[in-house]
Amino acid sequence: MMIPVKNITTSNIECSHCQACCCRMDVMIISDTGVPDKHIAVDEWGSETMLKLDDGWCSAVDRNTYLCTIYENRPWICREFEMGSDECKEEFNVVKWV
Numbered sequence: 001m002m003i004p005v006k007n008i009t010t011s012n013i014e015c016s017h018c019q020a021c022c023c024r025m026d027v028m029i030i031s032d033t034g035v036p037d038k039h040i041a042v043d044e045w046g047s048e049t050m051l052k053l054d055d056g057w058c059s060a061v062d063r064n065t066y067l068c069t070i071y072e073n074r075p076w077i078c079r080e081f082e083m084g085s086d087e088c089k090e091e092f093n094v095v096k097w098v
């Protein structure tokens, strides 16, 4: 059964034990920050997004550490996504398995 978790305090939220929930979102690439081509998906209209693999995560996530392997070159959207922000809280343990 899935139960939505509400009122998560910001102090409980840390990327280090989050398993990079936000890295399962669709990430558009809107400027050139040096993302390697192998991590870029291009649609039929030429729009670029971070490539997602079959497991649902961005291809640039290290599957063991859940850290970004292209941190210095990550897209602007990733840079703007702030730990503890409302968007982060929404992604971070939105549901809990019991």
Ligand code: SF4
Residues within 6 Å of the ligand: 013, 014, 015, 016, 018, 019, 020, 021, 022, 023, 081, 082, 083, 084, 088, 089, 091, 092
């Ligand atoms: S920004 Fe938020 S959702 Fe993304 S990895 Fe960090 S804690 Fe998780």
Ligand code: SF4
Residues within 6 Å of the ligand: 020, 022, 023, 024, 027, 050, 058, 059, 060, 061, 067, 068, 069, 070, 071, 074, 075, 078
């Ligand atoms: S580029 Fe890095 S920070 Fe952005 S979604 Fe992929 S793994 Fe996460």
